[in-house]
Each structure stands twice: as C-alpha cells, then as structure tokens.
Amino acid sequence: MKVIIDNKIPYIEGIIEKLGGDTPNEVIYIPGTKFTPEIVRDADALIIRTRTLCNRELLEGSKVKFIATATIGFDHIDTDYCKEARITWTNAPGCNSASVAQYIHSTLLLLEKEKGFTLKGKCIGVVGIGNVGSKVCDVAQSLGMRVLMNDLPRADKEGAGMFTDMETITRECDVITFHTPLNKEGKYKTYHWADAGFFNSLKKSPVIINTSRGEVTETSALLSALEKKQISEAVIDVWENEPEISLELLNKVFLGTPHIAGYSADGKANATRMSLESFCRFFNINPDFDIQPIQPESSVIKASTEADAYLQMYDPRRDSNALKANPEMFEQLRGDYPLRREKEAYTIQIA
Ligand SMILES: NC(=O)c1ccc[n+]([C@@H]2O[C@H](COP(=O)([O-])OP(=O)(O)OC[C@H]3O[C@@H](n4cnc5c(N)ncnc54)[C@H](O)[C@@H]3O)[C@@H](O)[C@H]2O)c1
Numbered sequence: 001m002k003v004i005i006d007n008k009i010p011y012i013e014g015i016i017e018k019l020g021g022d023t024p025n026e027v028i029y030i031p032g033t034k035f036t037p038e039i040v041r042d043a044d045a046l047i048i049r050t051r052t053l054c055n056r057e058l059l060e061g062s063k064v065k066f067i068a069t070a071t072i073g074f075d076h077i078d079t080d081y082c083k084e085a086r087i088t089w090t091n092a093p094g095c096n097s098a099s100v101a102q103y104i105h106s107t108l109l110l111l112e113k114e115k116g117f118t119l120k121g122k123c124i125g126v127v128g129i130g131n132v133g134s135k136v137c138d139v140a141q142s143l144g145m146r147v148l149m150n151d152l153p154r155a156d157k158e159g160a161g162m163f164t165d166m167e168t169i170t171r172e173c174d175v176i177t178f179h180t181p182l183n184k185e186g187k188y189k190t191y192h193w194a195d196a197g198f199f200n201s202l203k204k205s206p207v208i209i210n211t212s213r214g215e216v217t218e219t220s221a222l223l224s225a226l227e228k229k230q231i232s233e234a235v236i237d238v239w240e241n242e243p244e245i246s247l248e249l250l251n252k253v254f255l256g257t258p259h260i261a262g263y264s265a266d267g268k269a270n271a272t273r274m275s276l277e278s279f280c281r282f283f284n285i286n287p288d289f290d291i292q293p294i295q296p297e298s299s300v301i302k303a304s305t306e307a308d309a310y311l312q313m314y315d316p317r318r319d320s321n322a323l324k325a326n327p328e329m330f331e332q333l334r335g336d337y338p339l340r341r342e343k344e345a346y347t348i349q350i351a
C-alpha cells in the first residue's frame, strides 16, 4: 500500500511503515503544501494536516480511498467532493483541545499580570461549546470568572437552557473567545462572524481571543475595532490568509501567535495516534503500535503561585515575541515548534 504523509506530523515515521504485516507500506513524506495530483495519483491513503487542501483539483483521477487529517478542524477537506468520489476521511476530534485550553489559561493569566485585568468576577463569553470550548469554560470558572456559553447548533438540539444568545454575550462580556469550526455557509455559518456589525454591537470593549480559524474574524473589521477601542485587546492565534498574515494586525495585538495553540506534544501525539487508528480501522490492519509524547526536561515546577506555575509550563509571550520579530517565518515557527507538555506531565510545588 502507498501512503503519502505530511512530513511535519510527529511520531509517525517508523511506525506506519510496519503496519500492514509482511508487505511493508511504501511511505512518502512531503511538505503539506507539496501534495500535487501527480504525487497522489497512485496513493491509497493520505495523512495530512491543515496545509493540504483536499479537493477535486488534487484528488480527481487518483487511487486515494482514505484521508486522515491529524487535526481537529477539517475545513481544508472538501467533504462533498470526498462523498462524491467515495473517499473516506477522518479527523482527530478533541486531540489537541487541552492544549488550546492551556493556551487560553496562560493568556488569561497574562492579561491579569501584564494588563492589570482582574479576572475574578469578570464575564467571559465562550462561543462554541465543543471539545475545546467546554475545557475553556472549566478554566475560566477555575479563575473565578462568570461564564456565558453560546452554541447555536447545540441549543437547537438540546434546547436553549444552559446557552446564552449572542446579544447577551456582546452586552455583558469582558472577554469573548471563539471555539467554533469554520463553517463557510448555512444556518451555522461562522465565516466572518466577527464583522463590523458584531464589533459595533459590543458594549464593554471586551478582549477578543481567536484560536478557532482566522476567517471567523474579519481582519479589517478587527483592526477598525481596535482603533475605535470597541475592543480593548486582541489575542490572535489564527489568521486570515496564513501564512501571509496582516502585519498591521500583528503589530496591534496583545498576543499574536503562529497557529500553535494546539501544539502541545500531548495534542500532537493524540492526533497521530488517532489518525493511525483510523487508518488501521479502514484498511483492517491490527493497530499494533504505541505513541507517547516526549518527556519534559524537568517534570517538577517550583513556583510561588499557581499562576506562575502555569506560566512556567507555557508562556505564550515566547511564541508571540518570536512571530512579531519574524512574521515572515510563520510556517517555519510552526514546523520547528518545540512541542510543549500539558499539565499532567508536571508535578507543581508551590513554595
Ligand atoms: N488554534 C489551534 O491550534 C486549534 C486547535 C484545535 C482546534 N482549533 C479550531 O477550533 C475549532 C473548535 O474545536 P473543537 O475541538 O472544540 O471542535 P468541536 O467540533 O468539538 O466543537 C465546536 C463547537 O462549535 C459549535 N458551533 C458550530 N457552529 C456554531 C455557530 N455558528 N455558533 C455557535 N457555535 C457553533 C458546535 O456545535 C460545537 O459544539 C476547530 O474546528 C478548529 O477549527 C484550532
């Protein structure tokens, strides 16, 4: 069997070759942007990240039967075309959700530390209560914040009960954080959701955080909202037109990172494991492999406060400073990212 794999997916090389028993798989590793119709034509399976657009243009006339994306989001896969071409695809639901929650946790702590933004008692609106959003709600509650949850698809299915409408969120929130997929159309469209109308409706000049997809916020409207002080700060991990991002926006945000909120070693290991499990299930192969994230250099964290301990585990200023210093290195900063660990990897000692 021939498999083409994005060469920035960790923990996969050396494992997939052996899956398949007596006949080792033929595996080719290439950069995510270098998948072409010629390269995929005689492949049986692709294992990709967000950088490979899987559509008719790439896949038509190929042998590809199975695609696994080692990510939560799957807006880079044309699911209608895959259905038409009978190509099975899978993503890795929840794989790096704890990593994004860690990013938001440290970001909130930095707002308090660097901007004098007292978290306790402030109101946060979490938009999209799925794998990531629900963990973000727990983080915000643990910091003493009042949490309002918006999730239109879930409210439609489960009843409005625990959910809040956007009108209330725009009126009451001091922080609004986005955790929806990128839906390009339909009832639950999120493309350019945060547009001029959204920013005009804000009542409390909140902090806006986007770790979902860049296209959920409209860049020009976000810039104008910052200029008009309709929002007090922006924290942006995902951008329109990555890697050609708006430098004007990068210069104005409190934290601007190169789409690495989900880049914990734990999240990447989960993504690879889930992709290989789906691959084995599809091709009826025994999933005989073990994937573990790298160990931290030191597993004990000594700190004077819990907040300091969390910032020792992960401080997004490092990633933001690196991107602000070299925005043209957006993809390189991602590709060479020193994977961090989540809190389960550490013992915290508060002295
Ligand atoms: N920055 C990163 O590194 C990173 C990492 C992981 C995920 N993500 C992005 O975050 C998104 C969320 O991840 P997740 O694991 O929580 O996904 P999920 O599918 O578990 O949850 C998404 C939630 O959004 C809700 N939703 C959909 N449309 C909505 C709308 N119009 N209004 C309100 N709610 C809506 C869904 O009902 C669902 O509950 C992913 O799709 C991905 O694009 C980014």
Ligand SMILES: O=C(O)[C@H](O)[C@H](O)COP(=O)(O)O
Binding pocket: 048, 049, 050, 051, 070, 071, 072, 073, 074, 096, 259, 260, 261, 262, 263
């Ligand atoms: O959807 C996701 O899982 C995240 O956006 C993910 O972290 C993106 O990582 P990439 O595939 O671009 O390495």
